[in-house]
Structure formats: structure tokens, C-alpha cells
Amino acid sequence: MRILVVDDDELLAQTLVTHLTAxxxxxxxxxxxxxxxxxxxxxxxxxxxxxxxxPKLNGIRLCQKxxxxxxxxxxxxxxxxxxxxxxxxxxxxxxxxxxxxxCTIEELGARIRALLRxxxxxxxxxxxxxxxxxxxxxxxxxxxxxxxxxxPKEYGLLELFLRSPQRVFNSSLILEHLWxxxxxxxxxxxxxxxxxxxxxxxxVGAEDVIETIYGxxxxxxxxxxxxxxxxxxxxxxxxxxxxxxxxxxxxxxxERLVILDRAVEAFQAGNLPESIRSDAEQAAHKxxxxxxxxxxxxxxxxxxxxERWFQNPNWLESPLHLQTIVTKLxxxxxxxxxxxxxxxxxxxxxxxxxxxxxxxxxxxxxDDDVILLQQxxxxxxxxxxxxxxxxxxxxxxxxxxxxxPDIVLLDLGFPDAPPQEGLVLLEELGDRFPRLPILIFxxxxxxxxxxxxxxxxxxxFISKSTPPDQVLDFVREVLKNSQPDEITVLAVDDDPLILxxxxxxxxxxxxxxxxxxxxxxxxxxxxxxMPDLLILDVEMPNVNGIELCQVIRNDGNWNQLPILFxxxxxxxxTVHHIYSxxxxxxxxxxxxxxxxxxRIFNRLERNRLLRNLAETDQLTGIANRRQSMKEFNRYLTLxxxxxxxxxxxxxxxxxxxxxxxxxGHDSGDRVLKRFAQILRNVFCNEEIVGRWGGEEFLxxxxxxxxxxxxxxxxQIFQLMRQESFISSENAxxxxxxxxxxxxxxxxxxxxxxxxxxxDAALYQAKTSGRDRLICA
Amino acid sequence: MSEKCILVxxxxxxxxxxxxxxxxxxxxxxxxxxxxxNEGVAIAEAKQPDAxxxxxxxxxxxxxxxxxxxxKNPATQNIPVILLTATVKVVTQRQYVQLxxxxxxxxxxxxxxxxxxxxxxxxxxAK
Numbered sequence: 001m002r003i004l005v006v007d008d009d010e011l012l013a014q015t016l017v018t019h020l021t022a023x024x025x026x027x028x029x030x031x032x033x034x035x036x037x038x039x040x041x042x043x044x045x046x047x048x049x050x051x052x053x054x055p056k057l058n059g060i061r062l063c064q065k066x067x068x069x070x071x072x073x074x075x076x077x078x079x080x081x082x083x084x085x086x087x088x089x090x091x092x093x094x095x096x097x098x099x100x101x102x103c104t105i106e107e108l109g110a111r112i113r114a115l116l117r118x119x120x121x122x123x124x125x126x127x128x129x130x131x132x133x134x135x136x137x138x139x140x141x142x143x144x145x146x147x148x149x150x151x152p153k154e155y156g157l158l159e160l161f162l163r164s165p166q167r168v169f170n171s172s173l174i175l176e177h178l179w180x181x182x183x184x185x186x187x188x189x190x191x192x193x194x195x196x197x198x199x200x201x202x203x204v205g206a207e208d209v210i211e212t213i214y215g216x217x218x219x220x221x222x223x224x225x226x227x228x229x230x231x232x233x234x235x236x237x238x239x240x241x242x243x244x245x246x247x248x249x250x251x252x253x254x255e256r257l258v259i260l261d262r263a264v265e266a267f268q269a270g271n272l273p274e275s276i277r278s279d280a281e282q283a284a285h286k287x288x289x290x291x292x293x294x295x296x297x298x299x300x301x302x303x304x305x306x307e308r309w310f311q312n313p314n315w316l317e318s319p320l321h322l323q324t325i326v327t328k329l330x331x332x333x334x335x336x337x338x339x340x341x342x343x344x345x346x347x348x349x350x351x352x353x354x355x356x357x358x359x360x361x362x363x364x365x366x367d368d369d370v371i372l373l374q375q376x377x378x379x380x381x382x383x384x385x386x387x388x389x390x391x392x393x394x395x396x397x398x399x400x401x402x403x404x405p406d407i408v409l410l411d412l413g414f415p416d417a418p419p420q421e422g423l424v425l426l427e428e429l430g431d432r433f434p435r436l437p438i439l440i441f442x443x444x445x446x447x448x449x450x451x452x453x454x455x456x457x458x459x460x461f462i463s464k465s466t467p468p469d470q471v472l473d474f475v476r477e478v479l480k481n482s483q484p485d486e487i488t489v490l491a492v493d494d495d496p497l498i499l500x501x502x503x504x505x506x507x508x509x510x511x512x513x514x515x516x517x518x519x520x521x522x523x524x525x526x527x528x529x530m531p532d533l534l535i536l537d538v539e540m541p542n543v544n545g546i547e548l549c550q551v552i553r554n555d556g557n558w559n560q561l562p563i564l565f566x567x568x569x570x571x572x573x574t575v576h577h578i579y580s581x582x583x584x585x586x587x588x589x590x591x592x593x594x595x596x597x598x599r600i601f602n603r604l605e606r607n608r609l610l611r612n613l614a615e616t617d618q619l620t621g622i623a624n625r626r627q628s629m630k631e632f633n634r635y636l637t638l639x640x641x642x643x644x645x646x647x648x649x650x651x652x653x654x655x656x657x658x659x660x661x662x663x664g665h666d667s668g669d670r671v672l673k674r675f676a677q678i679l680r681n682v683f684c685n686e687e688i689v690g691r692w693g694g695e696e697f698l699x700x701x702x703x704x705x706x707x708x709x710x711x712x713x714x715q716i717f718q719l720m721r722q723e724s725f726i727s728s729e730n731a732x733x734x735x736x737x738x739x740x741x742x743x744x745x746x747x748x749x750x751x752x753x754x755x756x757x758x759d760a761a762l763y764q765a766k767t768s769g770r771d772r773l774i775c776a
Numbered sequence: 777m778s779e780k781c782i783l784v785x786x787x788x789x790x791x792x793x794x795x796x797x798x799x800x801x802x803x804x805x806x807x808x809x810x811x812x813x814n815e816g817v818a819i820a821e822a823k824q825p826d827a828x829x830x831x832x833x834x835x836x837x838x839x840x841x842x843x844x845x846x847x848k849n850p851a852t853q854n855i856p857v858i859l860l861t862a863t864v865k866v867v868t869q870r871q872y873v874q875l876x877x878x879x880x881x882x883x884x885x886x887x888x889x890x891x892x893x894x895x896x897x898x899x900x901x902a903k
Contacts, residue, residue, distance in 0.1 A: 233888075234801060234802045234803075234888075235802055235886075235887075235888025235889060236888060237801050237802075238797065238798040238801040238802045238887040238888045238890075239886070239887050239888045241797050241798075241801055241887070242794045242797060242798065242887040245790075245793060245794060245797065249789070249790040249793060249794075252788070252789060252790055253790060282833075285833065285862055286788060286833075286862070288862045288883075288884075289788075289791070289860075289861075289862030289883030289884055290788065290790055290791055290794075290883065290884055291884060292883075292884030292885075292886075293791075293794050293883070293884040293885055293886070293887055294790075294794070297884075300884050304862075509869075509870060510870075590899065591899075592878075592897075592898065592899035593879065593896070593897060593899075594873050594877070594878045594879050594897065597870075597873060598873055598874060601870060601873075601874065602874075
């Protein structure tokens with residue numbers, strides 16, 4: 001720091017210079033006002049001490065002049081007069097402080113330090129940088145509390161940097177601040193001093209205090225703040241604790257891995273005994289259920305994959321896949337656990353049995369025609385269907401083991417495989433996933449294939465010449481109809497919070513939720529969403545829930561819709577109103593997730609039972625007249641759209657009146673039941689089998705021409721001929737049937753026409769000797 | 777919220793340990809543990825916990841049988857039971873709730889969120 005003392009009292013000036021130099025300041029002395037002005041103009045001073053009584057230019061005037069010239073550093077006035085007027089004039093002239101003479105040199109030094117301190121940002125008299133401390137009043141420098149001895153110039157340098165922590169000083173600026181006129185050296189000296197200061201600081205461990213800004217000079221480096229550790233949240237603390245616990249709990253976990261290894265070995269040796277298989281399945285299940293919690297979410301996922309494999313070990317032919325995933329699990333557990341973040345577990349990979357709304361359905365195409373597969377990939381993406389492909393039956397098994405698709409498109413004719421392989425797969429799939437829809441895709445279009453496939457499982461055919469778009473339309477149609485478990489719930493509430501709560505948890509239960517905040521839009525929404533259940537709030541603006549409920553109950557289309565009320569009102573009068581308006585159930589707010597979900601499922605279950613009753617024939621358990629007609633009409637639409645044949649057969653048991661008369665109605669009923677059972681066994685789920693009334697039955701076959709369908713009925717004639725019935729009186733008797741067959745569209749475009757044509761053919765079959773089928 | 781007392785019934789020591797740690801650290805709840813169904817029912821009778829975390833797959837008397845035993849026992853039938861399972865099929869979970877479980881939590885659970893999942897499932901967070 002450089003200070004200018006302007007005083008004509010040489011004794012005082014000299015004492016002051018001695019004192020300030022001891023404090024490592026650079027000091028210049030001027031003995032009159034004009035000289036003082038010249039000095040101040042020529043150099044940079046961090047502080048100026050002015051005597052008021054100066055020859056040539058007095059201190060007050062000099063002070064004013066300095067301030068007018070823009071001098072902004074502190075000015076301290078020395079005055080011999082104790083008169084307050086001088087002090088006031090002096091301060092008004094721009095001085096920062098004054099000291100009345102005579103004074104002690106210590107007081108003067110302290111005032112100077114105080115003024116210099118004002119210029120720095122810190123109010124602390126001690127200057128600090130990290131753990132480096134410089135005390136201007138004692139000139140002591142310490143680092144980490146141990147003293148550091150510096151030469152006056154080194155001290156001055158350090159103080160200069162510490163007082164202006166942001167500022168960049170070039171060499172000449174440093175010269176001006178630290179050296180007086182008399183001993184001003186070259187800039188090279190500055191570099192030497194900086195170097196020495198750095199070395200001294202480094203010797204006590206204070207490294208990198210002063211940095212070089214290339215081309216500009218030197219600056220105090222911002223001290224490295226010790227990083228403030230963010231407080232660890234409680235959930236993270238728990239997660240960390242779990243990861244630490246891994247060290248002492250991993251023993252039991254690793255034992256389970258040993259069980260898996262043993263099973264892999266046994267499997268590779270070609271002999272996997274049931275006991276080892278089930279142990280391995282259980283071990284994998286436990287690994288899946290625990291690893292994630294220690295910070296191995298990938299470990300849990302692999303565990304689940306291994307568990308799935310051991311559930312169906314013969315399913316996969318290649319032992320390599322199993323070996324690979326077990327090895328991966330070993331590798332995963334070699335690594336340290338990694339911290340998980342919120343939400344990683346909140347949405348576990350859930351196996352949906354029916355694919356829920358909003359999730360892309362997966363179509364597995366099993367075909368060796370690479371070009372066709374590519375075409376499908378492209379069209380399917382547009383149609384919102386994810387296509388997975390398998391080029392061989394083996395690959396198909398692997399894909400299915402990894403992930404069960406929503407629908408399978410299977411080509412039966414693999415040129416490279418034994419002809420039966422596709423059929424074997426078809427049978428396996430039918431056993432393992434009875435509800436998985438399978439479409440048979442064949443270029444050969446050999447009728448033998450079709451018949452065989454229809455016998456083995458019960459699935460539909462698509463000719464390979466059908467364009468991909470049409471096939472995908474068909475896939476979508478099948479998907480829509482094969483998801484009876486998909487549930488849509490419509491919730492009407494003006495409280496967005498309630499709707500949001502429902503939205504948070506209902507989808508997790510496989511429920512497709514539609515929300516509506518304005519009850520006036522209810523009718524439109526009902527028809528567009530076709531909900532399985534309606535949730536209503538009692539109090540809503542416009543139309544309230546009870547009124548809505550009454551209107552719905554009086555509407556022919558919707559009076560069967562289950563209605564559940566959510567309400568904060570629980571007085572008996574409101575509850576009474578709710579039920580008398582026709583509500584099925586009532587839950588008070590605030591509600592708890594399990595309760596609401598249970599009530600919804602119970603209500604739907606009851607409704608499904610009722611609907612089942614309405615659709616099935618009580619005696620035989622197959623579709624009743626209304627339902628079979630409804631299903632037939634649906635297939636009729638499909639057959640028109642895809643230009644596929646659709647056959648309608650009308651079947652009638654021969655001489656059934658005599659059976660009833662001769663053997664009793666009990667025996668008659670047993671015949672009806674058995675006949676229905678045979679029909680149901682031979683035809684697949686997607687084919688229509690219904691009881692039209694009395695001893696008359698109806699069969700609908702999609703994708704079959706009359707000639708092809710006739711061959712399938714041959715099987716039924718054979719089975720019925722083999723069947724013997726025993727009456728309650730132990731009389732053995734036989735029953736035959738006759739059938740008439742019509743085909744859409746050639747015999748008729750709608751159900752009534754087709755029925756009339758088929759019925760006429762049936763009449764012909766009866767008159768020409770019974771026990772036969774006649775094509776119209 | 778007042779401190780809760782939770783009983784964890786699981787034959788796997790690591791699950792018991794982590795569940796206990798997790799509930800203690802995040803909520804300072806009291807946690808009791810039992811390694812078998814019989815032990816669990818006895819503790820539930822004696823200590824009347826606020827909720828029971830019950831593993832489905834246990835040797836001997838399994839979780840579902842334990843659920844029924846707890847439900848039949850007048851001393852324990854009012855204690856809410858949450859099933860812990862590594863089975864992620866939605867349909868299975870639905871069945872569990874219909875059998876009387878208040879909720880189903882999937883293993884592996886997140887040790888950081890187990891307590892809040894319990895609160896949410898039992899409606900403890902609504903008040």
C-alpha cells in the first residue's frame with residue numbers, strides 16, 4: 001500500500017514515515033500543498049494524509065482540489081486546532097476523517113488502517129483468504145494458524161491482493177502501490193517479488209494464492225470453498241443403508257446363485273430333475289424380489305427372467321440362453337451396488353395378462369420370409385402395433401419365453417423345417433397360452449394344413465396374399481375382441497383432485513380410466529367410451545350426480561351400467577337418496593385405494609355373471625339364440641370387409657321328439673348337452689356354436705367355404721355315430737343329426753337370408769334320409 | 777403423524793433387515809420382525825402393530841394362509857395387512873386384494889420409498 005503524507009512539520013512527517021514503513025507501507029512525503037498536489041497527480045496512493053496548515057496551498061483547498069480531480073481514495077486530515085468549525089469544513093471538503101494534533105502515532109496508525117479497511121469489502125479488520133490470515137494492525141500473517149514470515153515487500157504484495165480480491169494488478173500498478181518514488185525499481189523486480197511470495201506461501205502449504213492472468217497481470221485466486229455437502233434426504237439415507245447392508249447380507253443372496261449354477265449345470269448335462277428345477281425357480285424368484293432393494297435393479301430383472309425360464313424349462317431348446325442370463329447376473333453382482341433414485345421402483349415392469357389400453361400391443365410374426373416381415377414392420381408401426389419377428393420356430397420359442405406377445409401370426413409352411421414343426425408349436429402355444437390369439441398365415445393355402453390346424457388349436461386363417469394393411473386390420477379386430485378383461489371406468493367429478501387421484505392408481509389395476517369434469521357432457525362420453533362402470537360425485541354444478549343416476553337408470557341402453565357413488569356426504573338421507581336413485585354402491589370420501597378397487601371389481605364381477613346369464617343357454621352352456629345371432633352378424637361384417645367366406649350351418653337332432661317320449665326328458669337333456677359339448681370341442685373359441693332352440697343348433701365358420709366346412713362336419717357325424725346314450729332305465733340308444741349349410745355372400749348377404757337357405761338345405765337332408773349334411 | 781409400529785413377516789432375513797432399516801430411517805417407525813407365520817401371528821396378537829407387511833412365498837404356512845389366519849383371529853382381524861410379493865401379474869395382485877389384503881407391494885421395494893408406499897396404501901397420508 002502506498003501512502004502520501006503532506007505535512008510541513010518534518011519531525012512529525014518523519015515519525016509517521018518510520019511508523020508506516022514498519023507497517024510495510026510505501027510512503028512519500030511532500031512538505032507543502034503544491035508539492036502534495038504534484039505527487040498526487042504523478043502517482044497512485046491508497047491513502048493521503050494532509051495537514052490543514054500547509055504553505056502554498058492549505059490542506060482544505062488541496063483536499064477540495066483532489067476530490068474535484070476525481071481522487072477517490074481516503075483522505076485523512078491532521079489539524080492542530082480543536083475547533084469544530086475546521087473539522088466541519090474539512091469533512092465537507094471531502095476528507096474522510098481527521099485527527100487532532102497533538103496525537104499519538106498509534107492512534108494515527110489505527111485511523112489509517114480503519115480508513116483503508118473501508119475501501120475493502122470486508123468489515124473484518126483481519127484480511128483472510130481461505131485459511132490464510134493477514135492482520136494489518138500487527139502485520140502478522142498466518143496460514144492454518146501457523147505464522148508465516150514475509151519481507152516487507154512480500155507482505156505489501158499480499159496485503160494489496162487481499163484488499164482487492166477481484167482486482168487484476170499489472171506490474172506497473174503494483175509498482176505504484178508498493179514502491180515510493182525514491183526507490184522505484186523496474187517491473188522485473190515485481191515478478192521476482194511475486195515469485196518469492198508464492199514460494200513462501202507454498203512452503204506452508206498455501207498453494208495457488210495468486211494467479212497469473214496471461215497478458216494482464218496478477219490476481220488473488222478465489223479460494224476453494226470447501227464443498228458444502230447437500231443434506232442427504234431420508235429416502236436416500238435408507239437407500240444408502242441398504243447398499244451398505246449388502247456387504248454383510250450378500251452371503252445368503254450368493255447362496256441362491258449357487259443353486260442357479262447347479263441347475264444350469266444339470267440342464268446342460270441334459271438332466272434337470274424336478275427338485276433342482278423347483279429349487280432354482282424359487283431361488284430366482286427370491287433374487288428377483290431382493291436384489292433391487294440393495295441397489296441392483298438390473299439384478300432383479302435378470303432374476304425375473306431366470307425365474308420365468310425355470311417355470312417352463314423345456315420350452316426353450318437352447319441351453320445357451322439360460323447360461324447367458326445367469327452369467328450376466330453373476331457379472332451384475334460383481335459390481336458395487338448403484339444408488340437408485342425416486343421412482344425407479346414405483347412402476348415395476350408389470351406383466352399384463354390382457355394388454356391394457358394405451359400400451360402398444362405386440363404382434364409376434366413367425367415367418368421365414370424376410371421381405372414380408374420388413375413390409376409388416378413398416379405398416380405395423382403406422383397402425384400402432386409393435387411387431388416382433390422370429391425367423392424360425394426355435395427363435396419363436398425364445399421370443400415367447402422372453403415376452404409373451406398379445407397376438408401371434410404364424411406361417412405354417414417353413415421350407416427348411418420338418419412340416420410338422422409349425423403344428424407342434426401351435427399345439428404348445430394352445431396349451432400354454434389358451435387365450436393367446438393366433439392367426440395362421442400360409443402361402444401354401446393347402447386345405448390339409450387348415451384342417452389340421454383347426455383341429456389342433458382353433459385359430460383363424462389368413463391367406464398370405466392378403467395385403468399387410470388388411471392383415472393388420474384383422475389383427476386389431478382380434479385384439480379388441482380377445483380382451484374381455486379390459487375394463488373401462490368413467491369417472492365424473494368436478495373436483496380435479498379426485499380425478500387426478502383416480503388417474504394415479506386405477507390404470508395400475510388394468511383399468512382404463514376416462515375422466516369427465518363437466519357432467520353435461522356425460523351422454524356424449526358414454527357413447528364414445530362405452531364404460532363398464534360409472535363413478536359419480538353427488539354434488540356437481542349444473543346436473544348433480546343423483547339426477548344423472550336417475551336419468552341413466554331410465555335409459556334403455558344404459559340402465560344396466562353399474563354406478564358407484566363417491567361422496568363426502570355421509571348423512572343417512574343422502575345415502576338413501578343415492579340408493580333410491582338406482583346406484584349400486586356408495587363410498588365416502590376420502591377413500592382408500594384398496595377399498596375402491598375391491599368395490600369396483602366386485603361390482604364388475606357381479607355384472608359379468610349377470611351378462612353371462614343373459615348370453616348363454618342354461619342347459620348346454622353354449623351361446624343362446626340372441627348371442628349366436630349377434631356373433632354371427634359381427635363375423636358377417638368382417639367377411640364383407642375382408643372378402644372372406646362365412647358359412648352358416650343349421651343342425652337338427654333326428655327324431656328328437658321320440659327320444660324325449662321314449663327315454664324321458666332327462667335323457668333328452670343329456671343328449672342335448674352332449675351334442676353341444678361335441679360341437680364345442682370340435683370348433684374353436686372364435687367359431688360360433690349356439691343353441692337356436694329345442695333340438696336345433698347353429699354353427700358359424702369364418703374363412704371356410706361350404707366344401708371345406710362340410711369336411712369339418714364329417715368329424716361330427718362320426719363322433720355322433722360313435723356316441724351311445726343310456727337312459728335312466730339302462731336302455732342304450734343312438735342319436736343322429738341332419739344339417740343344412742349356406743355360405744355368405746353367395747347364398748345370402750344377411751343372417752335372415754342365410755338362415756332361410758340353410759334351413760331349406762336342412763329340410764332336404766331330413767327328407768333324403770337324415771344323418772347327413774346338404775349344401776345349399 | 778404419530779410413530780407407527782409395523783410387523784414384517786418374511787422368511788428371508790435380508791428382506792426383514794432392509795425393510796426394518798428403511799422404515800426406521802425414513803419414518804422412525806417401530807419395526808417388529810418375524811421369520812415365520814406362527815411367530816408373526818403371535819407377535820401380531822401380543823403387540824397389536826398398526827400394519828403387517830406379509831411375504832406371500834414362505835415355507836410352511838405361506839403368506840396367503842397367514843392372511844386368512846390373521847383374518848379369522850379376532851385379536852388380529854382389524855390389523856391391515858399388506859402383501860409383499862415378487863410376482864408382478866396384475867391379475868394375481870387383484871386376487872390378493874380380494875382375499876383381504878389391503879394392498880400389494882412388489883418386491884424388490886425401494887428402501888427409500890417403502891414407508892410412503894405403506895402410508896399411501898393405507899390412507900395414512902390422507903389425514
